[in-house]
Amino acid sequence: MATIVQTPSGKWKAVIRKHGWPTATKTFRIQKDALTWARQVEVEMDRGVYIDRSHAERLTFDKALSRYLSEVVPTKKPATQETDRYCAEPLRAYFGKYSLAAISPDLVASYRDKRLTTPIQRVDRATRKPRILLDPVTGQPRTLSANTVRLELALLSHLFNTAIREWRLGLVRNPVSGIRKPSPGEGRDRRLRGNEEARLRHALTSYSNPMLGWIFDIALETGMRSGEIAGLRLHQVDVRRRVVRLTITKNESARTVPLTRRAAEVFALALDNPTRPEGCDLVFFGEPGRDGKRRPYTFAKVWNGIKTSLGLGDLHFHDLRHEAVSRLVEAGFSDKEVSAISGHKSMQMLKRYTHLRAEDLVDRLDAAEAIKAKGAPKEKST
Incomplete structure (x- = not known):
């Protein structure tokens, strides 16, 4: 009673x-x-x-997110950690003062709708003030992509699952599971066009640090992800046998990547880098941090600056992987062979990276027609 x-x-x-x-x-x-x-x-x-909900009612989202970032995020891969910390900021700004128990599906849906209409802002280098990016075609403000919002909702959902299963806070359900997620994008199909490759290679090889140009060549020759390249250790590269053994990958499946002659030549230069500090086993190394340890070479800022200066602001480094895999398909490799090289587990996912140029398909159709016409038997005259 x-x-x-x-x-x-x-x-x-x-x-x-x-x-x-x-x-x-x-x-x-x-x-x-x-x-x-x-x-x-x-x-x-x-x-x-x-179910005792008192803990969830007393704990604010701000404190729960801080606990999640300190306890859960460090157990994830470095690239995922960076993404989670980036996604955490808008979530904290919107839900921070709510208790976990007060966050309902309706509130999460409101967040989703607001983020999908949020203009993208960038800091102007000249004025140091934020400016809204405009669509080059329509002239209207560019808004956050559906994939960005999906990543934020995925982080929010995992936080609630952790609170329910690990922290035992007495929550009844995950509010994110009760809403509609934004439809995923079709995926990028950006390829190098015209003389873009030559212009990029010239600019990157002219940069003071040769590792930037080497990384560009390796990405284009092997289709490896930026994180896979940056994290390479000396013992993983076998120039003589022309293979690279990857142990830490996005889908957590180790694989061996065969090297083209050009890729092997570039790796040979990287392994013989005369500026490599003694005892450093990273293929591409950065400056020592405050703790004195050297970590993988971070090239994103320099890469973004160079490609923007060339008028290639819409080109992402990951597009080089798309280009490399597409070239393998165009060279006649089967889906299974391409998957073994690129590390794609799903054939459906692989299709996103194998959009062939229409003009290349036209040439192949013409060649097929020529072979067909040459081999067709001639009609007998009566």
Whole structure:
């Protein structure tokens, strides 16, 4: 039976003591609310479905997110950690003051809709002030992509799953599971066009650090991801046998990547880098950090600056992987062979990277027609 008492501060405290259940208490400003809560809890106890939500009601999203970032995120891969920390900021700004128990599917849906209409802003290098990016075709403000919002919702969902399964906070359900997710994009199909490859190679090889040009060539020759290239250790590269052994990959499946002659030549230059510090086993190494340790060479800022200066702002480094895999398909490699090189587990995912140029297909159709015409038997004259 519930006991309702008034506290010295004038509030109303409901206390429920029931055999087989821990004591449940909660304080309200109005006596009516205390009575309503007590009746609801007693019914749930009678049905055997009562869950103590007090921890989730006291814990704000801001504190829960901080705990998630300090305990869970460090266990993920470095690239995922960076993405999670980036996605965490808008989530903190929107949900920070809410308790975990107060975050409902309706609130998450409102966040989704707001983010899908949020203009993209970048800091102007000249004025140091944020500016809204405009679509070059329509002239309208560019908004966040559906994939960006999906990543943010995925982080939010995993936080709630962790709170439910690991932290045992008494949450009834994950509010993200009750909403519609934005449709995923079709995927990028950007290829190098015209003299873009030559212009990029000239600019990158002219840069003071030769590792930038080597990384560009290796990406284009092997189709490896930027993180796979940057994290390479000396023992993983076998120039004589022309293979690279990858142990840490995006899909957690180790693979051996065969090297073209050009890729082997570039790796040979990288392994013989005269500026390599003694004891450093990274193929592409950066400057030592505050702790004195050297970490993989971070080239994103320089890469972005160079490609933008060449008018190639729409080109992403990951597009080089798309280019490399597409070239393998155009060279006649089977899907299975391409998958073994690129590391794609899903054939459906591989199709995103194998959009062939229409003009190349036209040439192949012409060649097929020529072979067909040459081999067709001539009609007998009557």
